[in-house]
Amino acid sequence: MSSAPTPPDDWRTSEVLSAPMEIAWQFDYAIDLDTLKNLYSKAKQRQWNADEALDWDTPIDPSKPIMADDQNQLLRLPLFGKLSKSQQEMLTAHSTCHLLSQFLHGEQGALMTAAAVTHAVPDYEAKLYSASQTMDEARHVEVYERYIHKLAVTYPISPWLKELIDATLQANSFVKTMIGMNMVVEGLALAAFHNMRRSTTCPLLKQLTDLVLQDESRHVAFGHVYLDRVIGEMHPDDREDVAQFAFEALRAMSESMGGYDGKGPRKPDPGFLQMLDTCGIEIADLLASLREAGMEGVEARLPPGHIHSFKDLMMPGLVRVGAVTERTRPLYEAAGIPVFSDTSVLESMEDRETGDLSEAS
Ligand SMILES: [Fe+2]
Numbered sequence: 299m300s301s302a303p304t305p306p307d308d309w310r311t312s313e314v315l316s317a318p319m320e321i322a323w324q325f326d327y328a329i330d331l332d333t334l335k336n337l338y339s340k341a342k343q344r345q346w347n348a349d350e351a352l353d354w355d356t357p358i359d360p361s362k363p364i365m366a367d368d369q370n371q372l373l374r375l376p377l378f379g380k381l382s383k384s385q386q387e388m389l390t391a392h393s394t395c396h397l398l399s400q401f402l403h404g405e406q407g408a409l410m411t412a413a414a415v416t417h418a419v420p421d422y423e424a425k426l427y428s429a430s431q432t433m434d435e436a437r438h439v440e441v442y443e444r445y446i447h448k449l450a451v452t453y454p455i456s457p458w459l460k461e462l463i464d465a466t467l468q469a470n471s472f473v474k475t476m477i478g479m480n481m482v483v484e485g486l487a488l489a490a491f492h493n494m495r496r497s498t499t500c501p502l503l504k505q506l507t508d509l510v511l512q513d514e515s516r517h518v519a520f521g522h523v524y525l526d527r528v529i530g531e532m533h534p535d536d537r538e539d540v541a542q543f544a545f546e547a548l549r550a551m552s553e554s555m556g557g558y559d560g561k562g563p564r565k566p567d568p569g570f571l572q573m574l575d576t577c578g579i580e581i582a583d584l585l586a587s588l589r590e591a592g593m594e595g596v597e598a599r600l601p602p603g604h605i606h607s608f609k610d611l612m613m614p615g616l617v618r619v620g621a622v623t624e625r626t627r628p629l630y631e632a633a634g635i636p637v638f639s640d641t642s643v644l645e646s647m648e649d650r651e652t653g654d655l656s657e658a659s
């Protein structure tokens with residue numbers, strides 16, 4: 299990596315958003331949702347300290363694959379075999395940095411949304427739980443930053459992820475914020491981390507991902523358990539407002555990512571293009587190689603045992619909590635987004651007692 303030029307640093311700046319969220323005091327300290335109480339207890343028991351739980355002295359050679367090539371599709375394209383050895387090493391290192399950078403920035407978004415939910419959620423036990431999630435997310439930002447620091451290059455957040463998290467942070471109710479984060483973003487993250495844990499060849503990244511995944515499974519469970527109740531008790535007009543938010547979040551994500559299955563054109567990602575440029579690869583050559591390999595779609599890229607976030611977790615979860623209504627179903631269909639409602643993968647990962655999602659292997 300020493301010969302590689304680093305991406306420009308002008309994205310490394312702070313940015314201030316305004317949010318319309320209300321803040322709720324709660325003076326009734328009675329707990330009436332035992333599942334949340336259990337989830338909070340589990341969160342307290344399973345706190346971990348990255349200084350002690352992980353061996354940060356583990357050596358990492360970023361020019362060697364950190365993920366098996368079934369996780370990093372760029373490394374199994376025909377184009378990869380045509381590159382020089384130094385280009386291959388650079389692409390291996392930089393594509394890993396680009397992916398892990400998205401994990402890092404996404405975790406910062408999760409940190410802020412969990413804190414926002416702690417402010418806004420009206421139930422006492424939900425405040426306790428989301429405070430524990432806030433601490434979890436701080437740890438996740440810390441560990442990904444420390445890991446990427448060892449790799450030396452951080453890339454900017456992809457525009458589609460930034461837009462999705464900004465919409466989540468700037469929503470006008472905690473219900474929408476939880477849909478955006480605990481169901482959509484964390485549905486993506488749970489699948490990505492699960493797949494990463496299966497694929498990584500780095501013992502530190504495997505151990506780190508394992509710890510993060512244990513926490514994330516609780517976060518997704520919080521979304522399922524709590525939203526199921528809150529949305530179920532909503533006035534129909536409010537439920538439609540929430541359902542519209544869920545649809546718009548998924549439509550925006552689908553449009554940015556080339557459709558739910560990733561087969562269409564994607565919105566430009568300056569960080570990804572910078573990564574290709576750094577490695578001396580033309581985007582036209584990459585696209586031609588993707589077509590040649592028949593790997594345009596997410597389905598084609600997913601090896602057996604891998605989870606499809608959209609199909610297996612996110613969409614069935616939204617249907618189950620009532621965030622997809624009879625009114626919004628046709629909107630999904632018109633946008634080319636199938637309403638998957640098979641909850642079998644979701645349920646196979648769930649701990650019925652706490653609502654927690656297990657760390658499926
Ligand atoms: Fe996280």
Ligand SMILES: [Fe+2]
Binds near residue numbers: 408484514
């Ligand atoms: Fe999370």
